[in-house]
Amino acid sequence: MDNFIVSARKYRPSTFKTVVGQDAITATLKNALRTGQVAQAFLFCGPRGVGKTTCARIFAKALNCEHPSEDFEPCNECNSCKQFNASASFNVYELDAASNNSVDDIRALVDQVRVSPQGARYKVYIIDEVHMLTTQAFNAFLKTLEEPPAYAKFILATTEKHKILPTILSRCQVYDFKRIKDDDMIRHLQYVATQEGVTADTEALRVVATKADGALRDALSIFDQLVSFTDKNVTYEATINNLNVLDVNQYLDMTDRLFSEDPTAALLKFDEILSKGFDGQHFISGMAAHLRDLLLSRDEVTIPLLEMAESLIPAFREQARKLDRLLLMRALELCNTCDFNYKLSNNKRLSVEICLMQINANYIYKLKQTQAAVRQSRERSI
Ligand SMILES: [Zn+2]
Incomplete structure (x- = not known):
């Protein structure tokens, strides 16, 4: 384990094309490099762990690369790229605003901006978690963002776009990173x-x-x-x-029980799941996801919306085929409501049990109706 490097670091992409799942963004950034129309400030927004800082670093490197590829990828071989990859670049600064959010931190950065780049075209400032800056720090920064020297580029990253002041937002080109498929x-x-x-x-x-x-x-x-x-x-x-993940087979089994004539079967299954240490909300939101997948697997057109292994699809199709569409939709709605209200409930276990009982009662009611209708039509035909 001596040389163990965590995979997230070891396999951190160093070119745009190796960035995972953000093709639209990397294409736009490369296009900006191609046309030379690079904005002064960028705001990268999106959930954590989706590549915002990674893209900011690649973009910073590409901006100063001496021999970018035809496709505007950084070469990773020139002096500038090498310095950057060794974390020794004089022209790229990273500030983690989560731990350096004071007005003094920003003043130090602003002073830096006044000094021209050394042996490169641009000075690039990457400010991570920018929403963590104090209001005072934001204001100190705003001045620089309004009138930056031509060689300064700012890449701000945040998981909480709504916390960014409109005055900052309006000065940035905004990129919305998606969660990775x-x-x-x-x-x-x-x-x-x-x-x-x-x-x-x-x-x-x-x-x-x-x-x-x-x-x-x-x-x-x-x-x-x-x-x-x-x-x-x-x-x-x-x-x-x-x-400690609930296996898909558990959900398939639970669904069979929910849509059966035995009103106790689902409750016993839920008890079994809880006794294995699973959380009730984890179960109910998983159940909702399962019902959604069942609804989507009824139709060839919506199959591509399923994010599951190919090998599992037949089992879903088979289960969905046996179930009434409206009942499924009603069950999905019940699970969703239960999930939504879960945290507020005083008796969480009971709230899940009520949900399960309702789904089952709907099924039995519908079954009885169908049976009565069959009986009636038989009697009529006699
Ligand atoms: Zn280079």
Whole structure:
């Protein structure tokens, strides 16, 4: 373990094309380099772990690269790129506003901006978590942002765009980073696995991607944890156990029970899930996601919206085929409401149980209606 470097750092992209899942943004940034119309200030917004700082660094490097590729990628070979990659660049500054948010920190930065770049075209300032700056610090910064020297470029990054003052927003070109799609994440994890000589099931990686909820950095650290836990053999079983994730089979089983004539079956299953240490809300939001997937799997057109392993789709199709669409929609609505109100409930277990009982009661009611209708039409035909 002496030379162990966490994957998120080891596989941090150093060119635009290796950035995962942000193609629209990297294309626009490269286009700005191509046309030479580079704004003075940028604001990168989006959830954590989706590549904002990574893109800011690549862009900063590309701005000063002496021999960018035809495609405007940084060459990673010129002096400027080398200095940057060794974290020794005199022309790129990074400030983490989460820990340096005082007016003095910003004044020090502003003083810096006045000094021309050394042996490069631009001085680039990357300010991470910019929403953490104090109001005073924001105001001190605003002046510089209003009239920066031509060689200064600012890249601000934030997870909380709504906290950025309108005066700052209006001076920045805003880029909205999206959460990374499961499929993009899985592809990247697979690449890392191959590089590291790790065997990993696609289904296992899908569980990791779901757990990471769009944040690649989280996915990679979960992956590292699994690799050491499973001794480089990341199976679906081991992943489910290690991450304490509710297996898709549990949801398939619960659905069968919810839409059955036995009103106790779902309640017993829920008790079993709780006794394994799972959280009620975790279960109910997973149940809602499962019902959504069932609804989508009813139609070929919506199948691409499912973010799941190919091998699982037949099981979903099969279950969805047996169920009434309106009942499914009503069940989804009930789970969603339960999830929404969960935190406010005084008896959380009961609120989930009521939800499950309602879904089952709707099913039984509909079943009785259908049976009565069949009986009536039979009687009429006699
Ligand atoms: Zn270069």
